[in-house]
Amino acid sequence: MNDMAKNLVLWLIIAVVLLAVFKNFDMTTAPDEMSYSRFVQQVEQDQIRTVTYAGLNIYGERKDGSLFQTVRPASNDDTAMIDIMIDNNVEVKSRQPDQPSIWTQLFVASFPILIILGVFMFFMRQMQGGGGGGKGPMSFGKSKARLLGDDQIKTTFKDVAGVEEAKEDVQELVEFLRDPGKYQRLGGKIPRGVLMVGPPGTGKTLLAKAIAGEAKVPFFSISGSDFVEMFVGVGASRVRDMFEQAKKQAPCIIFIDEIDAVGRSRGVGIGGGNDEREQTLNQLLVEMDGFEVNDGIIVIAATNRPDVLDPALLRPGRFDRQVVVGLPDILGREQILKVHMRKVPIADDVDASIVARGTPGFSGADLANLVNEAALFSARLNKRMVNMEEFDRAKDKIMMGAERKAMVMSEKEKTNTAYHEAGHAIVGNLFPEHDPVYKVSIIPRGRALGVTMFLPEEDRYSISKRALEGQICGLYGGRIAEEMTLGKEGVTTGASNDIERATSLARNMVTKWGLSELGAQQFEDEQQTYLGSQSSVAGMSPVTAQKVDEQIKDILARCYKEATEILEGNRDKLEAMKDALMEYETIDAAQIEDIMSGQKPRQPKGWDDRHRQMPPIRSDEPEEQDDKKEPDPERSDD
Structure with missing residues (x-):
């Protein structure tokens, strides 16, 4: 029973109840109740004007205008009383006894049935998920897509910026939804499905909603994971239900976010043909081939993993157009x-x-x-x-992460951190192909005791071999600075993440990017597992693996030596930058430029020693190192 039928039954019940209430509700003055003997006495005293018999009930009016009612005895036919009333000039009338109306009788007779029907409807509604829940046991096969009407979508192309090429690609979708005949007259076919590809947070969902907002059409929104349940066949049922709803609202847009949750290639993983995800994908493929272009339904999907999608999804007639929504310039x-x-x-x-x-x-x-x-x-x-x-x-x-000013460090730890970060900054500043230093800080941020941040001068889409070597040199700068000031026996664990990232860069240079003496050859293959994680499989012999290790070690040793030479030749700048960090705790590019030119660094804007200094309280436990971070060549966390 749909919502319209439910509302009709509800209003019908309310109408019957109100009719019965108003039928029995009399706004006139109620007559006085009196005994039959009192009635006889008033007749004999000539106080009665009219009398009406209605079965055993007697209704009348006194000469003073007041109303009364009484009940005569059932064993008395009241013939003698009527003669007395006639002798006293009382007007005597007769009518049928009052009977309940047909509506009242119908309501009373059907009331138990209505109660049972109401309880049944209540429980059925709860099992189907209530008014808007959709979580009841009877709603497994119903689509969980959320429908936004054309008057609910306020997003337009004016609200989407930084993806001009993508907006141009989807502009004709808006024109088709506004005027389908423009394309159909010339035999043109608009894409049935549009796949939006791009990193997270680039605006794929926003762009899809803007298409609906520009075209003024309904917008169905659902996530790919909403199709999949633990019961086989539920996802396929939801796909069918979603397209049935969409056809009723056509022209409209169906937006499926994270479609890779249901659209991964078939034949991999567990379950085979009986796998619920594959059944759902099969139904989606059938539905997208089951409606014509003139149905006015456009399916838009978003993913950041187009490489794992099933080829059948990407063939012409389904998601035959890919719109790249990349990071903005x-x-x-x-x-x-x-x-x-x-x-x-x-x-x-x-x-x-x-x-x-x-x-x-x-x-x-x-x-x-x-x-x-x-x-x-x-x-x-x-x-x-x-x-x-x-x-x-x-x-x-x-x-760089949130500042942890509440964390206290001893003066020794602060000094060591200052040397470490100064080493990163100096090597990065003096290496020709390295990105400029943006800011250096010894204020703990996140899980790092200090941070050196580098920013490229312009957007970069590829990186040279020399620039990669510069990043490795910059990563080693902190460790080398510790060795120069504390000796090899005094170095700390602060460079653990730097070493991990440097090693990862060197390995990628050899095994993936072909930037070593072994030539342009890939030595490791990344394979996708069923659960989505990546594993590297060595595609090389033990002899080749030994050569790869030697090349990695050679790159790291060469970069370590080069960074050491840079720092040894600029020991005075290392000391000056350490002193500046101990005084100001954070220095920016302008202050670093002063130090590298041999001048005293300028004081930061708004500097106040009383509010910026941290108390030099000793910390007994070393800071935990974050050894599981992904390599990030633009940042040095220690």
């Missing part, structure tokens, strides 16, 4: 920042182009988070506007 980041900055009060000193230049590799979601963090910093300081200072602090928090 510097102009795209500026446009995205301007979109989000419209929602917060921005001070005059904030320049979106400068913020965009300092956030390479940020996705749209990262930039939205940046603006939000800057607004939160301003709110904590009770400011009315968001200044550039707050954007810098927000960028540092996102890129």
Whole structure:
């Protein structure tokens, strides 16, 4: 029973109840109840004007205008009483006894049935998941897609920035949904399915919603994981139900987020043909071939793993168009920042182009988070506007982690950390192919005791061999600085993550990128497991593996030696940068430039010793090292 039928039955029950109530509710004055003997006495005293017999009930009016009613005895035919009333000039009438109306009788007779029907409907509704739950045991086969009407979607292409090429690719979808005949007259066929591919946070879902907002059509939204249940056949049933609902709302858009959860290649993993995921995928393939172009249904899916999708999904007639929604470039980041900055009060000193230049590799979601963090910093300081200072602090928090000023370190640990970070910064600054140093800090952030951050001067899409060697040299700079100041016996575990990342870069140079003397050959194959994790399988003989190890060791040793020479030739700058870090705790590119040019570093803006210094309280336990971080050539965490 659908919602319309349920509402009709409910209103019918309410109408019957109200009719019975109003039928029995009399707004006139109720007559006085009196005994039959009293009635006879008033007749004999000539106080009665009219009398009406209705079976055993007697209704009447006194001469003073008041009403009364009484009941005569059943054994008395009242003939003598009627003669007395006639003699006293009483008007005597007769009518049939009052009977309940047909509606009242029907209601009374059907009331138990209505109660049983109401209880049954209540339990059935609960089993189907209630008004909007969809979680009842009877709702397994129902689609969990959430429908947004054309008047509910306020997102348009104006709200999507930084992906101009992708917007151009989907513009014709909007025109088709607005005027399908424009394409059909010429025999053109719009893609039935559009696959949006890109890293997380780049705006795939936002772009799909903007298409519906521009075209003013309903929008069905569902995640790929919502199709899959523990019971075989449930996902296929949900796919059928979703397309049936979509056909009723056509023209419309069906958006399936994270389609790789259900669209992975068949024949891999556990379960074979009886696997629930494969059954769901089969039904999705059938449904996408089961409607015509003129049905006005466009399926849009999003994923960041197009390589694992089944080839049948990507063939013409299904998801035959791929729209790449990649990370924005510097102009795209500026446009995205301007979109989000419209929602917060921005001070005059904030320049979106400068913020965009300092956030390479940020996705749209990262930039939205940046603006939000800057607004939160301003709110904590009770400011009315968001200044550039707050954007810098927000960028540092996102890129380097939150400051842990409450963590206390001994003076010895702070000094060692300062040498370590200064080593990273000096090697990175003096190596020709290395990215410029953005900021150096010995304030603990996250799980690191200190951070050295590098930022490229422009967007970079590939990297040279010499630049990779520069990154390895920069990673070794902290360890070498410790050796130079503490001796080989005094080095700490602070460089564990640096060593891990340097080794990973060298291994990739040899085994994947062909940047070694072994030539342009791949020596390790990445294989996808059923659970989604990657495993590297060595595609080489033991002899070749030994050569690979030798090449890795040679690259690391050569970079270590080069970094050592850089630091030994700039020992004075190492000491100067250490002193600056001990005094200011955080130095930026301008102060680093002063140090590298042999000048005294300028004082940071708004510097206040009383608020910036951390108490030199001894820490008895060493900081835990994060040895499981993925290699990130742009950051040195120690």
